[in-house]
Amino acid sequence: MDNGKLDVTKAIEAVKRIKDIVDANKEYLTELDSAIGDADHGINMSRGFAKALEKVKSNEYNDIGSVFKDVAITLMSTVGGAAGPLYGTFFMKASMKLAAQKEADLSLLAQAFREGLQGVVALGKAQLSDKTMVDALTPAVEALESAAKDGLTLKQGLEKALAMAEKGMKDTIPMVARKGRASYLGERSAGHQDPGATSSYLILKAFYDALEG
Amino acid sequence: MIGILVVCHSFKASSGIAEIALQMAGEKARVVGVGGNEEGGIGTSTGKIYEALLDLLDECDGIVILPDLGSAVLSAKAALDFLEEEQKSRVLIADAPVLEGAVMAVVEASTGSSLEKVKQVAEEAHSLKKLRV
Numbered sequence: 001m002d003n004g005k006l007d008v009t010k011a012i013e014a015v016k017r018i019k020d021i022v023d024a025n026k027e028y029l030t031e032l033d034s035a036i037g038d039a040d041h042g043i044n045m046s047r048g049f050a051k052a053l054e055k056v057k058s059n060e061y062n063d064i065g066s067v068f069k070d071v072a073i074t075l076m077s078t079v080g081g082a083a084g085p086l087y088g089t090f091f092m093k094a095s096m097k098l099a100a101q102k103e104a105d106l107s108l109l110a111q112a113f114r115e116g117l118q119g120v121v122a123l124g125k126a127q128l129s130d131k132t133m134v135d136a137l138t139p140a141v142e143a144l145e146s147a148a149k150d151g152l153t154l155k156q157g158l159e160k161a162l163a164m165a166e167k168g169m170k171d172t173i174p175m176v177a178r179k180g181r182a183s184y185l186g187e188r189s190a191g192h193q194d195p196g197a198t199s200s201y202l203i204l205k206a207f208y209d210a211l212e213g
Numbered sequence: 214m215i216g217i218l219v220v221c222h223s224f225k226a227s228s229g230i231a232e233i234a235l236q237m238a239g240e241k242a243r244v245v246g247v248g249g250n251e252e253g254g255i256g257t258s259t260g261k262i263y264e265a266l267l268d269l270l271d272e273c274d275g276i277v278i279l280p281d282l283g284s285a286v287l288s289a290k291a292a293l294d295f296l297e298e299e300q301k302s303r304v305l306i307a308d309a310p311v312l313e314g315a316v317m318a319v320v321e322a323s324t325g326s327s328l329e330k331v332k333q334v335a336e337e338a339h340s341l342k343k344l345r346v
Contacts, residue, residue, distance in 0.1 A: 044256065073260075076291050080256025082284035085291035088259065092294075123290055180283050 004153050005103040010210050011067040012056050017206035019049040025202055032195040036182035040081050041195040048079035048087070063102055068095035068112075082180055083196060086120050086133065087203075093119030106157040110144035117141050124179060131175035131182060131189060133196035139164035140204055158208040165204045169197040215322040215331045216243035216273035218265055219315050220280040220289050222256055224249040227281075234315040238323040243273055244315065248285075257288040263295050266304065270296075275303040275328035277318050277335055281311045305332045313338035 006014070022029070022045045030042030052074040061067050068091045076088030094116035098104060104112065117137050126132040140161040147157035172194035180196070182189045217234065221227035227246030234244045247265040250256030262278075269276050280286045286306065293301055305328055307314055318335035326334070 038255075040256065044250075047250075047252075076288070077258050077260030078251050080250030080254065080258065080284075082287050084257070085259055085284070085287040088291060089294075123287055 003103075004155055004211065005105050006064060006109060006154060006207075006211070007103040008061045008064055008067060011064045012061075014207045014210035015049070015053050015056050015067070015071055017210045018203050019046075019053045021202045021206050021209075022046050022049050022199065025198075029195050029199060032193055032198055035192040036177060036185055036189045037195060038081070038181050041083060041199065044079045044081045044083055045199055048075045048084060051078040063098070063100050064104060065095045065097075065099035065101055068092075068098055071095075082124070083133075083199065086124055086196070087199075089119040089123050090116035090137075092116075104154075106144065106152060106154040107148040109154060110141065110148045110157065113137075113141045113144055126179045129175055130179045131172045131177040131194045131197075132179050133194070133200040135172050135175070135194065136165045136168040136197035136200040136204075139168045140200070155208070155211045158204065158211065162201070162204050162208050165201045169193065169201045172197045214241065214243060214273055215275045215277060215318075215326065215328055216245065216269040217315055217318050217322060217331075217335075218262075218269060218276050218278045219244065219246045219248075219311060220257060220262055220278060220285045221246065221248035221311065222281055222285060224253065230312050230315050233312065234319040237316050238319040242319045242323045243269065244319050245269055257285045259288045259291045259295075262289055262292040266292060266296065266300075270300050270303060273303075275305070275331075277322075277328065277332045278304065278306045279309060279311050279314045279318065279335060280306065303328065305329070307332045307335040309335040309338045310341075313341050317341075 026042035026046045033041035052071045055074045072088045072091035094112040097112035097115045126134045143161040143164040177183045177189035219227045219230045227248035231244040231246035314335040317338045321334040322331045
């Protein structure tokens with residue numbers, strides 16, 4: 001019976017949904033990245049998650065941590081741009097929290113995503129308002145944590161996180177980039193939505209959708 | 214001997230830079246270029262960097278990594294996380310112009326300098342002046 005938690009089947013479903021949503025938005029991500037970056041984010045993310053899906057579909061898993069770990073290793077090697085090590089680290093750090101766990105409730109997933117976010121910050125050294133994925137992930141993780149404290153279900157928590165990630169993503173539009181290739185543009189980076197914040201939103205959307213069953 | 218790992222977004226760029234650097238120091242020196250994504254396109258791959266590090270760590274006392282742009286730095290840092298602690302302690306990333314840094318680092322390494330010294334000399338490439346007025 002469906003208890004609303006993230007188990008191995010749903011974790012793999014989430015990877016599939018990430019692949020699908022990234023594919024559906026490939027042109028859009030590339031367009032955003034061509035405005036302020038090197039125009040490869042859509043293609044890179046699409047390639048990375050296609051490989052990640054191939055990997056997790058070909059394996060048997062007893063715990064969700066191992067699913068996350070395989071995604072992490074695949075992304076690091078196949079994405080190609082900065083998103084590879086960054087999302088790779090996100091999934092790798094999260095996988096450590098989920099190791100040996102058959103399923104995750106809201107509280108555990110919030111902890112795992114917090115670890116992931118900390119890994120991203122440690123690697124990329126981006127702070128809030130630097131116009132990066134951190135601007136979408138930070139409010140999303142905070143929303144997950146506060147929803148867990150309020151005793152909400154995983155689905156409800158992800159819904160709140162998704163709303164905050166969307167807001168965080170849109171908030172990057174007026175920002176001046178201080179990290180990554182976009183920072184070379186300085187003031188000219190203002191007025192464009194950050195591609196990394198956008199893909200982070202899409203990833204959270206895929207997790208939310210995967211719980212639909 | 215300290216080895217140099219040049220990490221670029223293009224394999225051609227990395228091997229070309231390694232070639233130029235090697236010419237300065239001769240056969241004793243170890244300079245390896247790694248670049249491009251898994252499919253050989255423009256990008257960087259943590260997996261490729263990790264494998265290059267393992268090969269070089271076998272032959273060298275230490276390695277200085279010279280990355281070109283942002284994601285080369287991130288991919289290199291992520292690759293370091295897969296190494297054993299002992300291996301990791303023998304690798305440093307230099308914040309330097311990649312071609313000039315590689316040339317200066319390899320010359321320094323060929324004199325038998327320490328890991329820290331080679332990294333420092335690579336970073337001094339920031340102050341190289343090409344045009345003097």
